[in-house]
Amino acid sequence: MLIFVADADVSWEFSDLIEAIYSAPTYHLVFEGCLILFIVGLLFQHSFLPSKRRGGSGDRLSKAEEDQLIAEWQPEPLVSGDPADEALLASYQRCATSQVGRSVTYSDGRTLVNFATGNFLDFIGEARIRDRALASLRHYGVGSCGPRGFYGTMDVHLHLEEQLAKFYGCEEAVLYSYGFSTIASAIPSYAKRHDIIFADERCCFAIQQGLEASRSKIIRFAHNDTAHLEELLQRQAEHDRRDPKKARVTRKFIVVEGLYVNCGDICPLGELVKLKYKYKVRLFVEESASLGTLGATRARHLRGGRRQRAGRGSDSGWNRECSGPLRGFVVGTKYVVDHQRLSGLGYCFSASLPPMLAAAASEALTMVDEMRGERTARLKSVSDRLHQRLLAELDNLWSVEGAPMSPIKHLRLHRCTGENSLPALEAACAAAADAGLLLTVARYVAQDLGQPAQPSIRLSVNCNHSDSEIGSLLDFLKSYATGLAKKCFQQLNISRKVRPWII
Secondary structure, X not given: OOOOOOOOOOOOOHHHHHHHHHXXXXXXXXXXXXXXXXXXXXXXXOOOOOOOOOOOOOOOOOHHHHHHHHHHOOOOOOOOOOHHXXXXXXXXXXXXXXXXXXXXXXXXXXXXXXXXXXXXXXXXXXXXXHHHHHHHHHHHOOOOOOEOOOOOOOHHHHHHHHHHHHHHOOOEEEEEOOHHHHHHHHHHHHOXXXXXXXXXXXXXXXXXXXHHHHOOEEEEEOOOOHHHHHHHHHHHHHHHHHOHHHHOOOOEEEEEEOEOOOOOOEOOHHHHHHHHHHOOOEEEEEOOOOOOOOOOHHHHHHHHHHHHOOOOEEEEEOOOOOOOOOOEEEEEOXXXXXXXXXXXXXXXXXXXXXXHHHHHHHHHHHHHHHHOOHHHHHHHHHHHHHHHHHHHHOOOOEEXXXXXXXXXXXXXXXXXXXXXXXXXXXXXXXXXXXXOEEOOEOOOOOOOOOOOOOOOEEEEOOOOXXXXXXXXXXXXXXXXXXXHHHHHHHHHHHHXXXXXXXX
């Protein structure tokens, strides 16, 4: 705003005003003229009046007329009524009549062994967790009805944060209410424009959204390739030496997943921690699928790193897979967590986690501590046993992606069985349901900013999957892929017998 103050002894005459108008630039006169017309239009503008009905007096509608108009109103559909889309949606409509645990019962009476949803430690349906959730529901009600910074913080939230900090050996933890927004809020709360983020090319979609929201410079390194990452860090270090003034105000981050959901691989956390301190960068580890599933070794790497130098790293997770209702959290030093409470959008502007879910997550975390890794060890054993049998019995029919001890594995059809397409894998999942197995195809957002993944069936292992259930899965995969291979071979023979006319 500009304020002009004239002296009291200065007098203006009408001729001076006319002369000033003539000397003013043309664009200035046009702009002032438009402003004058706009102000005049506002002065003579009438308030809104309902238009007169045809043949009426312009009075307001009666109650009967309003009800008639409301009854006759037909809203436009929110989505297109394409028959192809409706058929596609209908094919995915399944009505479960039981908990989605190790097995699922549907309305048609079928009970399927669940290899589709993440219930790694088999906590869904656990009596202790259910009873704790019901007790919290009767005491606190359903929701918190407010963000953490206003009136949404309750004692169960603070207790769960203390548990998480103790579990990871960190100073503090901050609890989010929605899993997807955790890492998508944590990254842009620290990384800003002109900062640099080194991200794994196979990161999940939630991380991709956080990278995009940060507006930082994104440098992707080859998946789980620490040599490539160190090469990129060395290049950046040389660039910083040439421009030390800019390097002092540029923050650098590494973003990885503890257990990659899109491929089932496990990140080399020990080597990443070494690079973090060698090149003085901050490290984000997204622990959505690795909390409680990979043992205490992961936590020891992070605890040891933080003892050496505090304030340089953070871990986030939204582990609905292993600890049930735990939606999202970030652990780190007090400085890291306090910054989250002030600048984490998902923390500041979202209602806090319902007390019922916080109490259930606290009980699940207590069970993890009490079991002393018993279920984790069983999960690793089942995952490794399944991995070895997949390689030994189905190596010529299916390709397996994922670490042996990982509870997430991706299956893809070999070329001998035909094209590894999304429709072929969806047909395999439909046939698996007839065989008493619940499988699912990995789904990705079309505008995913990371490396596009090939279509695959994503297997999620439960620590209580029996050998007979694993055998049923392998028998189905073998018979289905063998049938596809026979059809492909027959089509190949038919095509060879047909000889085109040569003119």
